[in-house]
Amino acid sequence: MSDPGTLALAAVASAATDLPTGDVLATLASVGESGDWWFIGQPADWEFVFGNADYLGIGALLTIGLTIASILLGFLVGFPAGAVEVYGDGLLERAVSTVGVVLRGTPIVVILIVMYFVVGVPQINLGIASISSAMTAGIMGLGLRSAAYQSQIFRAALSSVDDGQLEAGRSLGLSRFEAVRHVVVPQALRRSIPGFQNEFTIVLKDTSIVFAIGLAELLTRGYNLFSEQTTAVLEVILFISAIYFVLTFTTNRALDYLGDHYAIPEGESA
């Protein structure tokens, strides 16, 4: 197969030699010349960046989509996994926690490449649109890795709920499962919001690493752009960094709001 991953890396290797690009001294000099002390880079290169804003915008949308899909997958797998680690026993509990250790102990770039080349996830055809195999591999890799982290967030949250809560539920005649489901889980979910917030931004930032399998999200598109116009390297990277910053910042504030909104009065700080 002609794999974009190798292409991306080959591009990196060649860039190293062909792209001695945005130069510190030149950049600083241009700051002096333009007279605008706050303006970094060349106006022409900024024009190039803004001229390609659409192209980068689609990359940003892809980044957002990838993040949401991965977080969802991570939640769907990670929540039960966390519950198994708290309430399960025997082989299942051990298998789940071992897989978790492996996923948390391996670099995301290795996980992504294993997903892409080894598991060889196929292209998924949805009729109206098809999801490329790189996209599927990206969601699987980021999603399962996130599941491993989310399971720890939920595990900690579940075990932080006082045992008395479960007992009180049982004393009302709820079964063990019902007591967990209706009494413990609602409290645990609220308590896991801060950890979840952290995890969300980690996934968002790590979507940039699907660069390794050539998926054309924000960072990869930025890379393609500055490979095309090598004087605009700094401008392009600063521009996409700003987009990432806005995305993480808004996500954080939104989840802050969620956290405040659903906070249980007192006891939450403990």
Added chain:
Amino acid sequence: MASATRPAAIRERVADSDRSVGRLLLVAAGALFWGWLVVSWINRWLGGVIVPVGQPLVPVGAVEAAFGAIPGLAAYAADAGFVVELTPVLSRGTWLTVVITGVSLTLGFIIAVPLAVTRVYGRFSAWLSLGYTELLRGTPLLAQLFVLYYGLNLASYVPGAVSGVFARDVVWVAILGFTLNGAAYQAEYIRGALESVEEGQITAGRAIGLSKLETIYHVVLPQGLRYAIPSWTNEFVYLIKYSSLAGFITVPELYYRTNQVASETFRYTLIFVVTGMTYLALVLTASKLMERVEDRVSIPGLGAEREE
């Protein structure tokens, strides 16, 4: 009654021995891993005293023969030989991974402590510190490495004093990137820990005549840094894993080297499973090490609250 309790007791003991066998296996694997690494490194530094530089420590043929001789494993003989052939690449790449992680973590820590202290106790500088951590934590590490490497082309500006320490100066760019990024994360962890030190500790320090700075140094930091160990361990582990991103700016660390072999041989499965296991071994070692450190510096009553 007695007969009812027995099976449970036995099962417990079986599980226990199971666990201790598992632990023993892990320790053995760890010893083998680090023994192999250290011997490979020494062999390379001494110019190939044990085996010629670039050769595996054990002959490929011997391993293949050994696998071939065992009925169940014969089918994997070729794979095993390939992994052995890969080991010199692995040990070389791991060396750089370990060095980059260690140096960046240390330098990052040196920056992080004052960053955290100003964040908690400073006025104007608290805002600077906040801006720095938010910016660095709000953008992807890979983008930051790209800024340093492609955007500012820093590899051409490595100062003479440190240039040449590594075969390629770009290693310093990676170290700079990880240091700046790691400092932001470490500062955040340390800040949280400093804030959990009680107000009364500062009052008491001031009451015996320590200045504010002396109180922070002698009273707040020794406690706060202990509180910070668990989250700091996380940062250590993160850095080991994310050091692989240095490969994207052509630093020949573990991921870069094995990926190169993979793109030549197309044996992605085997190579990346082995690469992943190598990182996993580093990560597990780091967290065990930090557990030890935490035990060593632990003080009765300090940090115990956190377990609740």
Added chain:
Amino acid sequence: MSDDDFLRVTDVSKWYGDEKVLDEVSFEMDRGDVTVLIGPSGSGKSTMLRCVNRLAEAQEGSILLDGEEVLSPDLDVDELRREVGMVFQGFNLFAHLTAVGNAALGPRRVLGLSESEARERAEAQLERVGLSDQFDSYPAELSGGQQQRVGIARALAMEPKLMLFDEPTSALDPELIGEVLEVMHGLVEEGMTMLVVTHEMSFAREVADEIVFLDDGHVIERGPPEQLFDHPEEERTGRFLERITSHD
């Protein structure tokens, strides 16, 4: 009011925002005196104490310690605190240091003694408060009474000329109060100058040279214990004493 008063507090006032928490407080002590501040919660006792070693800043008035103006802006605050020891209600022991480490930190880092001199001094003070077999225990390994005695030893290790006690026994279980009061008794006998906030009225009656009753930031009444406890002149003093003794 003689000129050679050791501590002379004159018309000290302090505000927190708009709230006046000390209103022209005055009293004085000779060397070796024990003065006990009493009063209801929120009356400003702790604040008064903390003004003496400048943990709180009084806005008006004067505090002369051994002839020097404590409230002077030019005063070296760290120097002042070297000479004034303080014992806290909540102990505030340094959680990361052993008993000896707690008592040695000041001598080592503030007075600049050598490691061994500081340790020696710390051990001597711990012996003085009856903790010779707890040198290397951490605060979390000590009972409340023992912790407070370490707190006292820590202050004594600086060889202060004045000791401030802010409700040193209030956080203790009743059976542990005695051992701390005993140590304080010992200090009184050795002639230590002490300014004490406490609700232990029998202790106050025994050792105090003067009782100062504060309410709402004002000195309502002051005098020797027999007079103030047995024949209070002010109605408020009587009511306060009645309330506090009926609790005992």
